[in-house]
Amino acid sequence: MAGDLYNKPILFAIVATVVILIGTAVTMFIPMLTSEMHPKLDNLKPYTALQLAGKDIYQREGCNNCHTQTVRPLKTEVMRYGEYSKAGEFAYDRPFLWGSKRTGPDLARVGGKYPDEWHEIHFDNPQSMYPDSNMPAYGWLKDERLDPASIERRMKANDFPYTPAELSQLSDKTELTALTAYMQVIGTAVTGPK
Amino acid sequence: MSDYQYDNQTVKGFIVSSIFWGVVGIVIGLWISVQMWMPSWNIAPFFTFGRLRVVHTNGLAIGLGIGAIFGISYYIVMRLTKRPLLFPKLARFHLWLFNAAVALAAVSLFAGMNQSLEYAELEWPLDIGVVILWVMFAVNVFGTIIKRNEDQMYISLWFILATVVAVAVLYIVNNLAIPAGLTKSYSLFAGVNSANVQWWYGHNAVGFIFTTPFLAMFYYFLPKSTGLPIYSHRLSIIAFWSLVFAYLWTGAHHIVYTPLPDWIQTLGIAFTIFLIAPSWGSVVNGYYTVGTDWSKMQSNYLTKFFILGITFYGLQTVQGPTQGLRVVSQLIHYTDWVPGHVHMGTMGWVTMTAAASIYYIIPKIYNTHIYSEKIANIHFWLVLIGQLIFSITMWITGIMQGALWKATNADGSLKYTFMEGLSKNYPYWHMRTLGGLIFTIGMLFFIYNIYMTMRRGRLEPAGAKA
Numbered sequence: 138m139a140g141d142l143y144n145k146p147i148l149f150a151i152v153a154t155v156v157i158l159i160g161t162a163v164t165m166f167i168p169m170l171t172s173e174m175h176p177k178l179d180n181l182k183p184y185t186a187l188q189l190a191g192k193d194i195y196q197r198e199g200c201n202n203c204h205t206q207t208v209r210p211l212k213t214e215v216m217r218y219g220e221y222s223k224a225g226e227f228a229y230d231r232p233f234l235w236g237s238k239r240t241g242p243d244l245a246r247v248g249g250k251y252p253d254e255w256h257e258i259h260f261d262n263p264q265s266m267y268p269d270s271n272m273p274a275y276g277w278l279k280d281e282r283l284d285p286a287s288i289e290r291r292m293k294a295n296d297f298p299y300t301p302a303e304l305s306q307l308s309d310k311t312e313l314t315a316l317t318a319y320m321q322v323i324g325t326a327v328t329g330p331k
Numbered sequence: 332m333s334d335y336q337y338d339n340q341t342v343k344g345f346i347v348s349s350i351f352w353g354v355v356g357i358v359i360g361l362w363i364s365v366q367m368w369m370p371s372w373n374i375a376p377f378f379t380f381g382r383l384r385v386v387h388t389n390g391l392a393i394g395l396g397i398g399a400i401f402g403i404s405y406y407i408v409m410r411l412t413k414r415p416l417l418f419p420k421l422a423r424f425h426l427w428l429f430n431a432a433v434a435l436a437a438v439s440l441f442a443g444m445n446q447s448l449e450y451a452e453l454e455w456p457l458d459i460g461v462v463i464l465w466v467m468f469a470v471n472v473f474g475t476i477i478k479r480n481e482d483q484m485y486i487s488l489w490f491i492l493a494t495v496v497a498v499a500v501l502y503i504v505n506n507l508a509i510p511a512g513l514t515k516s517y518s519l520f521a522g523v524n525s526a527n528v529q530w531w532y533g534h535n536a537v538g539f540i541f542t543t544p545f546l547a548m549f550y551y552f553l554p555k556s557t558g559l560p561i562y563s564h565r566l567s568i569i570a571f572w573s574l575v576f577a578y579l580w581t582g583a584h585h586i587v588y589t590p591l592p593d594w595i596q597t598l599g600i601a602f603t604i605f606l607i608a609p610s611w612g613s614v615v616n617g618y619y620t621v622g623t624d625w626s627k628m629q630s631n632y633l634t635k636f637f638i639l640g641i642t643f644y645g646l647q648t649v650q651g652p653t654q655g656l657r658v659v660s661q662l663i664h665y666t667d668w669v670p671g672h673v674h675m676g677t678m679g680w681v682t683m684t685a686a687a688s689i690y691y692i693i694p695k696i697y698n699t700h701i702y703s704e705k706i707a708n709i710h711f712w713l714v715l716i717g718q719l720i721f722s723i724t725m726w727i728t729g730i731m732q733g734a735l736w737k738a739t740n741a742d743g744s745l746k747y748t749f750m751e752g753l754s755k756n757y758p759y760w761h762m763r764t765l766g767g768l769i770f771t772i773g774m775l776f777f778i779y780n781i782y783m784t785m786r787r788g789r790l791e792p793a794g795a796k797a
Contacts, residue, residue, distance in 0.1 A: 143484050146476045146492060153493045153575060157500065160579030160602070164595055165531040173592055174524040193515070197443035199381025209588035211661055213737045216745055224590035227522030231509075232448055235526055235589060239665040239732075240367070242749040264370065269754040271366070273373035273380055287512065294511035 178225035181326040183297040184319075186304055190288050191319025194278065194312050195234070203240035203272070206233075206323065219246035220327050231295065241272055248325040256317040278313040337409045338419045339696040339791055344426045345402025346689055350778055352394025352433055353682075357774060359387045361767050368760040377441045385452045386440045391677065392450060392540060393461075394433045399685045400544040401429065401468055404491050406692055407551050408472055411488055412479030416471050425467040432460045444514045448529050450536045451505050455516045458506040465502065469495045486567045490547035493575050497539040505532035523590055530582035538578040541681050542644075546613055548688045549641060553620060556633040556691055562619035570612025577606045584655035587664065603655040610648035617641040632704045636687035636711060643679030643718075647672070662737070667756070667763075668729020671722045678718035678770055686710070686777050693781055697788025706780045713773025720766030728759035 142149050168174050184192060195201070208214055210221040222245050227233050251259075259266050261276035285304045292299045307315075366372045366380045373379040405422060409415060416422050436457050444454040453461065472495055476488060484492075505528055508516035520528045550567065554560055561567060583591060583599030617638065621627055627634040650672055653659055663669070694701050701707060735755065738746035 143489070144482050146473065146484060146488075149484065149489065150473070150492050150496055153489075154496045154500070156572065156576045157493070157497050157579055159576065160581075161500070161531065164580050164583065164598060165527055168527065168592070168595060169520075169524055174527065175521075176523065196445055196447045198376075198379065199385055199443075199445060199447075201447055202381050202384045205665055207589045209661065211588065211737075213739060213745060217736070217749070222590050224523045224592075227526075227590075229521065230525070231521045232446070232518035232525035232529060233522055234447060235586065237449065237585065237665065238667075238669065240753075243665075267750050269750055269757075271368060271370045271753070273366070273370055273375065275375070277375045287515075291511045291515065291517075294509045294517050 175228070176223075176225035177228040178223060178326045180328075181226060181228055183229050183295070184322070186285075186288050186292055186297075186299050186307060187283075187310065187315050187318045188322050189291055189295065189297065189319075190283050190307065190312070191315035191317065192230075192234075193291065194316045195319055198275070200244075201234050201236040203236075203238060205236035205239050205243045206245045207235040208243060208245045214243075218243050219324070222324075223327060226324065226326050229295070229297070241270075244320070244323055246324045248321050248323040253317050253321065256320050257313060260313060260316065275313070275316070278316060279311045281312040283307045283310050283312065283315060336415055337696075338405070338416050338422060341416070341419065341422045341426055342402050342406045342692065343696060343790060344423075345398050345405070345429070346692065348426065348430050348433075349395050349398030349402060349685075350689075350781070352390055352398055353774070354778070355437070356387055356390030356395055357767075357771050359383055359390060361764065361771060363387055364760070364764040364767050368757050368764070376443070382441055382443055382445075385445060386437055388450060389436060389440060389452060390433070392536070393436065395685075396540055396681065398429060398433070399689070400494070400540070401425070403548055403685070403688050403692065404468075404472065404494075404544060406696075407487050407547060408475050408491065411481060411485050411551070412475050413481045414475065414479060417474035417478055418471050421467055422471055425464065425471070428460075428467070429464055432457065432464060435460070439514070442514075446506070446508065446516065446518065448505060448518070449533050451502070451529070451532060453506075454514055455506065455508050455510055456513060458502070458508075462499075462503060465495075465499055469499065485551070486561065486564075486571065487547040487551040489571050490543045490550070493571075494539050494543045494547070497535065497543070497575070501532045501535050501539065505529060523592075526586055526589065527583065527591055527595065530585040531579070532582070534582040534585060535578055537676070538574075541676060542578075543575070545644075545681055545684045548684055549613070549617065549637060552633070552688045552691050553617060553637045556637065556687070557621060557624075557627045557631055559620050559623055559627065562616050562622070566612055566616050570609045570616065573612070574606070574609035577602050577609060581606060581655070584660075587655065587657055587660040600655045600657070603652045607648055607652050611645060614641050614645035614648075632701075632707050632711075633687045633690055636683050636690070639711075639715065640680050640683035640687065643675055643683065647676040647680060650675070662733040663729045664733075666729035666732040667725045667759070668733070671725025671729060674718065674725070675722040678714065678721065682714065682774075686714075686774075689781060693784050694788065697785055697790055699784060699788030702780050702783035702787060706776050710773050710776040710780065713776065714770050715773075717766045717768070717770025717773055720769065721763055722766075724759050724762040724766060728756055731755060731759075 207222040208218045262274050263270040263272040285307045363383045445452045507519040510516045518525050580602035581599050583595045584603045587596050735747045735752040740746050
């Protein structure tokens with residue numbers, strides 16, 4: 138009798154768990170087992186050590202709190218940012234960095250849009266370029282050196298290919314350089330690397 | 332007849348802790364609201380917006396929200412099972428560990444250890460800590476309910492049990508990661524798939540942290556405060572099962588128009604619309620409960636907290652599904668509308684309900700009366716006005732932002748640069764800080780009132796009888 142459910146806590150919890158898992162299975166777990174959820178563009182390359190270091194800084198500083206990385210297939214959005222985002226662009230992002238708020242502009246197509254110097258000036262003092270900008274300054278990143286040992290662990294965790302030479306070059310690079318390198322690769326797989 | 336004793340110290344400990352973390356989270360919220368219009372308030376590296384915002388959300392969701400859930404659930408579970416907690420020492424340790432974990436969590440987020448999963452930012456060692464905390468909670472809740480002295484489980488216990496199992500599943504799955512050292516990890520899930528897992532988690536964190544435990548409080552404390560029985564037991568059964576069934580399908584409405592397969596988005600949107608029904612089941616139940624005697628709104632100061640709280644829950648659960656629709660999402664998604672929406676739920680429903688529950692509990696366990704109903708009324712009006720200013724301002728800004736981003740000239744070119752759109756937000760962002768400030772002052776009245784109530788009363792050593 139159904140009324141018994143409300144004086145049998147273990148049974149109640151089991152039934153509740155099953156009820157909760159139905160939607161979980163249909164919308165999350167079963168799709169995960171299909172190739173539809175694991176697409177990869179032919180042009181998409183794993184991050185280099187420098188780019189991964191930059192992506193980690195992007196995450197550490199919480200850039201995704203104000204910047205999205207997904208262009209919706211809407212007319213004005215494509216006009217503003219560029220080609221709408223494709224499912225196969227994000228296979229090396231663990232996790233995805235689409236974000237949910239655009240206090241600043243979307244960055245899905247920022248790669249190759251400006252020269253490196255532009256980014257370095259902008260990170261250093263956003264208001265020098267855009268007086269009305271509310272972005273914090275990140276000039277302090279140019280005083281922070283990269284740590285090749287830590288980045289090697291991260292490359293391994295991601296199973297990305299790297300060479301010892303590539304790692305040793307990192308020790309005289311700054312976090313600002315890494316972040317800029319990451320900026321320049323975002324969204325470039327659609328057209329191929331520049 | 333009853334010689335058992337309730338463990339009131341642990342309940343009180345969690346309530347005081349949650350208020351403490353609440354103050355921290357709210358102050359940081361004010362701070363980041365100022366950073367929105369005054370970038371010089373960013374202090375690198377630890378106190379920039381990108382780091383502080385996650386301290387704000389985690390501090391309030393875990394520190395205030397889960398702290399209140401632990402303490403108030405223990406209170407409710409003991410009363411509804413007519414017995415003390417099965418493992419009172421474990422509950423004490425739980426309290427201690429909770430505060431240590433929240434403190435460590437805050438420090439780690441200031442330091443930039445961040446998984447970039449919304450509402451699951453904590454890195455893996457802290458995730459393990461959160462899971463341990465949750466298991467401790469589950470053991471006591473299940474153990475106490477199994478050994479209960481009351482045959483039937485009241486509605487509130489259903490919601491608490493559902494919370495315990497759902498949060499465990501959600502939190503563990505979404506935080507699965509490959510460590511790369513103690514302070515950094517990479518999600519087990521990548522790309523589109525990780526987005527789907529994250530928003531399955533993210534939306535249901537709202538469902539099973541900000542909804543079901545607070546409905547447990549609502550169903551328990553509304554009848555307790557007013558002396559009116561819940562209007563319909565049958566309605567609460569229907570509302571409960573349809574709510575916990577439908578919630579898990581809806582996460583994809585957070586990523587409408589992204590590269591996530593369309594069918595998952597559409598299914599998510601459809602279930603989101605359906606979710607209005609069970610949500611309003613509880614709203615209607617609340618209204619009809621008080622509907623038998625609306626004079627309680629005047630004669631009992633707590634009634635208005637619960638009724639306004641459930642009203643904002645009702646508005647939230649209509650606005651949310653509306654936002655999920657593609658035609659609405661394409662205008663307001665990614666704008667300030669969304670924080671406006673979230674804060675109606677958190678400031679209007681969650682905090683209102685938690686505060687009212689605490690107003691009920693503290694005099695009970697201190698064997699006294701509330702220090703001042705007048706101060707409670709001032710608190711009520713300030714948090715109500717503050718929240719309305721905040722939310723309404725953000726909805727207006729959000730629609731404006733969405734419209735400016737879409738505006739085109741006669742020749743079809745974009746009318747505004749991103750910067751031109753951003754510049755127009757400043758007056759609204761000022762207003763948001765004002766709303767937040769009024770809300771904060773309201774919360775200070777609440778804290779003062781609770782503090783004075785504690786001072787005038789005496790905490791029963793290990794609790795009094797029922």
